Amino acid sequence: MNRTELEHILKQLHRDAYIWARQCCQFDDELAKDMLQQSYLKILEGKAKLKDPKKAKTWLFSIIRYTIIDEYRKAGKVVPLEESYDPIDTIEEVDSTDYEGIIKKLPEMQREVIMAVFYHQMTIAESAEILQINVGTARTHYERGKKKLKELIQKSQLIEQNGK
Secondary structure (H helix, E strand, O other), rough: OOHHHHHHHHHHHHHHHHHHHHHHOOHHHHHHHHHHHHHEEEEHOOOOOOOOOHHHHHHHHHHHHHHHHHHHHHHHOOOOOOHHHOOOOOOOOOOOOHHHHHOOOOHHHHHHHHHHHHHOOOHHHHHHHHHHHHHHHHHHHHHHHHHHHHHHHHHHHHHHHHHO
């Protein structure tokens, strides 16, 4: 694939790529912009090659995700494995309309699968490919994430109703 075709694909997917980067950066806009730029540089320098143009979006999202993970490792901001897989028991008060705040409360893997499927209209299989996990594992995170989101929304609505 030549550089012009690659640039065209990146331009087409830029909006979705930025939103994905922002989500992976815990909604930090400036970090997301930096990570997206680094991802694009990797691609344009030939460090990451697109083998199947039909899977351009999952390929790009994977590059972005792993660029961010590498940056977190360099900065010493590694999340322990158990934190990203275990459900969160403590519920802080969150406005029911603050969906970004509610989504941030999900464990990392659940949040990433949910965001890929709901927001980016990907299949569970595509999200599994991005996250480099088995489809069954992605399906489990998806189901648990939906259940946890429902609980968080209901609890925040209950808090809001009791507060009024």
